Amino acid sequence: MKHRALGTGMALLTATAVGALALAPAALAVDPTTATLSFDCGSFGSGEASLTATQDGSAATITLSTSAIKSPFPLSANSVSSTLTLTRNGSGTTTFTGSANPAIPAGGTVSTGPLNGTVATGDSLEATSLKVVVFGIAATCNATSPQNPGPFVF
Template sequence: MRHGTRPRGTTRIGLCTAIGAGLAAVGVLALAPTAGAVTPTTATIDFDCGSFGSGNATLTASQSGTSATIELSTSAITAPVNVGAGSVNSTLSLTNHGTGEVKFTGNSNPAIPAGSPVSTGPLTGTVAPGDSLEATSLTVVVFGITATCTATSPQAPGPFVFD
């Protein structure tokens, strides 16, 4: 055998192995669940939180399969004191096609300086293809104090529709 040459057939085996690995990877990708898309990704709504105030909220939604998250920031509730990260427990209730209720919950939040609007999320929930969710109420618990907010306007530009 000459220096620098391969035994006959090894190139073919190497090429077949590479093609086989590539096809296996494509097969795995074809079987992997696809990430869903939610539209719109951002919406606004007004909340009345009783003695805590009222104001506008911005909701930002994302979806991965049947798991979805919504992040929320609202001027309806302001922090009376500095609030540390991860200390706001929130439940966002949404109606699905105008009937039934879906809840998104979580206790993630950035640090919120005194006097600033409350931000919370990601709030997590489970969705199915075709779900059309519109916020109806929000419950926020900070330092054991509960603020319950009711939607006073339709969600704009409309409900979150999940794939």
């Protein structure tokens, strides 16, 4: 009798777990998670940028590193303010902003992020420009190539 009760209890536990998984919302993901493109930052330089995107519901983040801007002096962590502008679904724009960065040595490439933004299911976002502000000095970069392998789709 004990074995039968144990078997029935396990069956109920398994059915409850499977039911809970079936009712759980589907996980959202961005695709691709990484992309590259080229930026022209005027007198600050030009070069390639690498972007990494993540999504948690309607909140999304993009972390960016670019060889287009090199720091002329050491920068402490969280001292770079950045705004990444992206086209949304081929028309209109959205921005991702933030003031997070690792410490950057003199001559080092600028890394910034996570930059925070809001997305909707199905949004297709492609970077078009980047504005980086350090000690009140702004560098504006414009994309000179499309994202590779393509836009982020959330």
